[in-house]
Amino acid sequence: MVTHDLRRALLLADRIGVLHDGRLLQEGPRAEVLARPCSLAVARQVGMSNLVRGRLLREGERACVELDAQHRIPIAAASAPPGDTFVWAGIRPEHLKLDVGRGEGESIGKGTVRSVVDDGVAAGVSIEWGGTLLSTHLLAGRGLARTIAAGDPVSLSVRPDHVHLLRDDAPQGGAPC
Numbered sequence: 001m002v003t004h005d006l007r008r009a010l011l012l013a014d015r016i017g018v019l020h021d022g023r024l025l026q027e028g029p030r031a032e033v034l035a036r037p038c039s040l041a042v043a044r045q046v047g048m049s050n051l052v053r054g055r056l057l058r059e060g061e062r063a064c065v066e067l068d069a070q071h072r073i074p075i076a077a078a079s080a081p082p083g084d085t086f087v088w089a090g091i092r093p094e095h096l097k098l099d100v101g102r103g104e105g106e107s108i109g110k111g112t113v114r115s116v117v118d119d120g121v122a123a124g125v126s127i128e129w130g131g132t133l134l135s136t137h138l139l140a141g142r143g144l145a146r147t148i149a150a151g152d153p154v155s156l157s158v159r160p161d162h163v164h165l166l167r168d169d170a171p172q173g174g175a176p177c
Contacts, residue, residue, distance in 0.1 A: 010034075013030060014029065016033050016046075018037075018045050035092070035164060036164055037090070037166070039166065040088060047092065048091070049092075049093055049135055050091040050093060050134045051088050051089070051090050051166075052065065052132055052134075053089075054066050054067045054086065054087065054089060055085060055086055056085060058077065061077055062074070062077055063076070063079075063080040065089040067130045067131075067132070070130070072108065073091070074108070074158070074160040074163070076160045076161045076163070086168040087166065088166040088167075089163050089164075090166060092162070093124075093135045095159065096136040096156060097156065097157045097158065098138070098154050098155070098156065099155040099156060105160075106157055106158065106159070106160060107157050109129070109155070109156060110153055110156070111128055111153070111154055112127065112128045112129075113127055113154055114128050120140055121139075122139065123138040123140045123145040124136075125148065134156070
């Protein structure tokens with residue numbers, strides 16, 4: 001099946017292939033392509049909208065992607081490629097959490113809500129964090145989605161194993177991975 005509708009592809013297919021400019025960039029099991037896209041172009045096409053470029057830092061058993069001293073994204077140390085100084089950290093919107101003290105990941109600091117778009121099923125939340133716009137989803141009409149508004153300060157968290165790294169020189173356009 002060929003479709004431009006990612007939701008339809010995810011509902012119907014066990015495996016997906018990502019085409020860009022007429023070239024097959026990545027093909028594989030649905031969950032693998034979604035969680036570990038091989039390039040920035042694939043990441044964008046499969047909904048990994050939170051893409052942050054930063055410096056890769058390793059500190060013993062821990063690693064992170066640093067934008068500046070106040071903005072760091074923890075990553076699984078085993079996923080840190082040797083030798084890369086700058087990388088892209090990719091976080092799917094469903095993996096970025098508004099931290100309300102439930103221990104759903106490691107803190108990445110505070111941000112400011114820029115917009116909330118509620119379609120009755122989900123509320124898409126855009127958050128400014130370290131000069132970068134990040135996005136997450138909430139269930140509409142429940143919990144924070146009932147009260148959160150533009151301008152609100154929020155604390156953000158992510159599980160290190162939910163952060164996908166792409167090398168800074170990863171293919172960006174129509175080059176296959």
